Amino acid sequence: MRSVLLLVCLLGVSLAASMERKPRHCKSPPLLTGAFTFSTQNEKAWFYAGYEYDAWQERIRIYETGVYNNKSFTYDVLLLYKEGVMYQIDSKARTCTKQSLQVDFMPMGVPPNATLVGQFVVGTSSGPGEGLLVDTWQGIAPDGAKYMVTVTEFGCAPVSTLYHTKQFGWVIVSYINNIKGILDPSALNPPPFCPDLNAKPVGMPVDFFSIVNNLKKTAV
Incomplete structure (x- = not known):
């Protein structure tokens, strides 16, 4: 019992000391694999996506599944920011289209112009492993x-x-x-059945939000 109380006390002291540190602007790890949920206020769209993120080469692969107007859809895109290209991939049908990507790469993390909102614990600090210390920042993007x-x-x-x-x-x-x-470095390269980088893009140029807007067109 004494050991448990000591552990809890040490956790509280460690967490309190951590929260006294002034949060700093930072960049997320340059190589990440994971997932995210995405929802929009006006479009009534929601989806769950797996992703692979390479900040060094400015590449992102997004595997999306979701629901729009009560219809399910899948969407698979590879964003190559340095080349200014997006590939929309259908691995099952082995088809691939190439479009111009007209948006600057924004690395994950805290932008330099952001201001601190505060430091918080997600969950609880009452016991070991029950909370996550996070920093929240806010700001205005270049587009306002x-x-x-x-x-x-x-x-x-x-x-x-x-x-x-x-x-x-x-x-x-x-x-x-x-x-x-x-986890899969090859996923950040276009599949062999995709047009090569010298091929002319088709369709209108896209950015991240126009990709989201197109989700309703892929619902089936």
Whole structure:
């Protein structure tokens, strides 16, 4: 019993000391694999997505499944920011389209111009392993949109992002099951049945939010 009480006391002292540290702007680990949920205020869209993230090469692969207007859909895209290209991939049918990606890469983490909202414990600090210490920041993006970012105090792992746009209202992204590293490095390269980088893109240029807007077109 004394050992348990000592452990709880030490946890409380450690957590209190951690919360006295002033949070700092940070970048998330450059290689991440995980999943996230995404929902929009105005579009009534929700989806769950697996992802692989490479900040060094500015590449993201997103595997989406979700519901729009009570209809399920799947969506698989590879975003190559340095090349300015998005591939929409159907591995089952072995088809692939290439479109221009017209948006700057934004690394996960806390933007330099963000201001601290506060430091919080997600869950509870009453016992070991029952809480997660996080920092929440807010700011204005270059396009004038408001945002709020929450990351872990230790490691700067993404927890959630809120982003306000005129088109969608509040967009909410919640990250789950994050691990450091890339489980399948080949997934961040276009499959062999995709057009090569020298091939001419088709369709209209896209950005992240236009990709989301297209989800209703893929619902089946």
